Amino acid sequence: MTTRTIFHLDMDAFFVSVEELFDPSLKGKPVVVGGKADQRGVVSAASYAARKFGVHSAMPLRTAAKLCPQAIFVEGHPHRYREVSQKVHEVLQSFSPVVEMASIDEAYLDVTGTERLHGPPMLAAHKLHERIKQGTGLNCSIGISTAKLVSKVCSDQAKPNGVLWILPGAEARFLAPLDVRKIPGVGKVTEANLHKLGIRKVGDLARLDDSFLEERFGKWGLALAGKSRGLDAGGWFDSPIGADDAPKSISHEHTFDRDTADRETLDSMLARLTEMVARRLREHQLFARTVQIKIRYTDFSTFTRAHSLDHASHVDTEIVAEVRALFERNWTGKPIRLIGVQVSNFERCEGQMSLLDQGKSERWSKALAAADAMRDKYGEGSVGLASAMRGRFRERVHENPASLPGKHPKKPS
């Protein structure tokens, strides 16, 4: 096997940079994307100016507001992020055919054997960097090595706006002095567990016996041993770039502004979330067998309850019936902070339906396609199951009484 050359490209402060693209006055200022300063929620992204105050992603918005009161808080524009991400993807595809978007703002490229086209790795990376800048107006960082994992760590070390190349054979030496937390997959919990064993640096990890790690951390420990030596060992990192992008689950969830035990509010939210989930199933031409709900109470205790249907479905009414049954059986009646709906266990099929069901489902498919088209044209709120609609109107009334026709006092003119 020849050595591979893997690029990992990561956009710098992606959400913030896109916001700056649309509003250049934000440039250089402390900007926080994720919501208003007093909202329930967490920071999605923070500008480098905001990070100086200790603000970072996943931090509660209210905490960020305390650390940096002068920060500009913006809700964010997911649609714009997707659009720019698509542009990045196009630039990458024009550069190399073997591309995998790992998330909205990062990608892997296998550029093995492109030397004649692009030159040696460092030159190729600078070329790519320039093309991304030209195509999107944004900065990125690029890590280069023989393995996905090392390249990812590399691009992180290269930030902001840099390129870093680890020569073949130097992987372990590069990783050794870094904190174990730098290894993708090692989070708070694993870090703490490793610290308890006196393991702080990747080098400490690399020196241990595989068997020791496997004993303590199972299958994962074995992968960890490989990772610490710069190998794409175990799980996702093992897979070639550009493999299998079919979703394995689809979900939507919602955290209420204030915890609620109101039947109707909860019911309509469940219906709405189910509609969104079912719609995306149809977009992917998938049928789901397993339906799951999620409930989080005021004290943050969180429960999931799942049930598998006897046949796979992507029909709103079928899924919502199961969602309601699960909710009915498992809600304690206490106020709820968050509810969610998830489907999984997908089938791509038309198969195993009775003729009667087929007729029924054909009619349904047509009706649902029409509803989907309506939503595309007039927005997500235009069509819905009856109870989801009730919830929507209630909310509109709540927000803005004047928006409902009839029953409201005439505006003074």
Next chain:
DNA sequence: TCTGGGGTCCTAGGACCC
């Protein structure tokens, strides 16, 4: 400091089957 939303992968026990 009071904790979003969308995902992936792993573990583990019990059911069920051969």
Next chain:
DNA sequence: TCTGGGGTCCTAGGACCC
């Protein structure tokens, strides 16, 4: 009468990532 062993599916929970 006291109890196998492997494989797979289902369900619940948890760590982690962006």
